[in-house]
Amino acid sequence: MTPTIVGLTGGIGSGKTTVANYFKALNVPVYIADVQAKALMNRSKVIKRKLIKLFGDEAYVHNTLNKPFIASQIFSNQDLLKKMNAIVHPKVAKHFSNWVKKQNVPYVISEVAIIFENGSQGKYDYIIIVVAPEQTRLNRVIKRDNSSEAKVRAIMNNQWTDQQKTEHSDFVINNTDLKDTKLQVENIHSKLLKSITKA
Structure with missing residues (x-):
């Protein structure tokens, strides 16, 4: 049986990698595009x-x-x-x-930064969007990449807004508190397994 394909996306600095790692911990294979x-x-x-x-x-x-x-x-x-x-x-x-x-599993995760921007949303059975406040994302990327605010904002301007992406996604993960993020991942994992086994 071919696994269900779940897209994982989010703007720069939203914490996609953190979320991907939580899914990995639940034995879900993750492909980082x-x-x-x-x-x-x-x-x-x-x-x-x-x-x-x-x-x-x-x-x-x-x-x-x-x-x-x-x-x-x-x-x-x-x-x-x-x-x-x-x-x-x-x-x-x-x-x-x-x-x-x-992969011999119910579903796999494909982590892609720009699913909607490149019009590839049709390739996924479900899409999860990771969101976080803009200032939080800015601070994370500046710290992580030793980048300037102008440079990070320029990347943000090339990406859809969280609101636009949320409207087209099946699940939303608010990534501000790691403990809470982990719980959200576990919750989505359960929902996905239920939905896939029903199908």
Whole structure:
């Protein structure tokens, strides 16, 4: 039986990784799209060739993806970002599909930062959105990435608002208190299992 696919999303700094780890603790397999994308960008010869064609030789240093350079290139250039995603996303989707086939569980979680922004919500049976107050998210990212407020806000402006995402999601996790977040995850886990076994 193919597992039910649950998308896990949320704006930058909302705490998707924390929530993903709580699901992992409940023995739910979790696929972190961003991690896998970076791994494929380093591993796939086809992706490497296309990215070098798109960004130039600086895209890789000593055969490894030059993340700071790529980030600086796509930071304020939506066109370049779209072109890069068109190269990477299909490969990640194929990798994910093969990964799902190997999982023998009721459901799997796919953690993706931009489900709605790239119009891929139709690929999921359920979607969980992680939300947190904007100032909390800002503080988390500035601390985590040693980033400037302007830079974090620019990323936020490219993402849908929590309200927009909430309207299109099946479950909402308010991630402000870790103990409470864990309880919300356990509650959603129970609901998902019930719903899947009924189906």
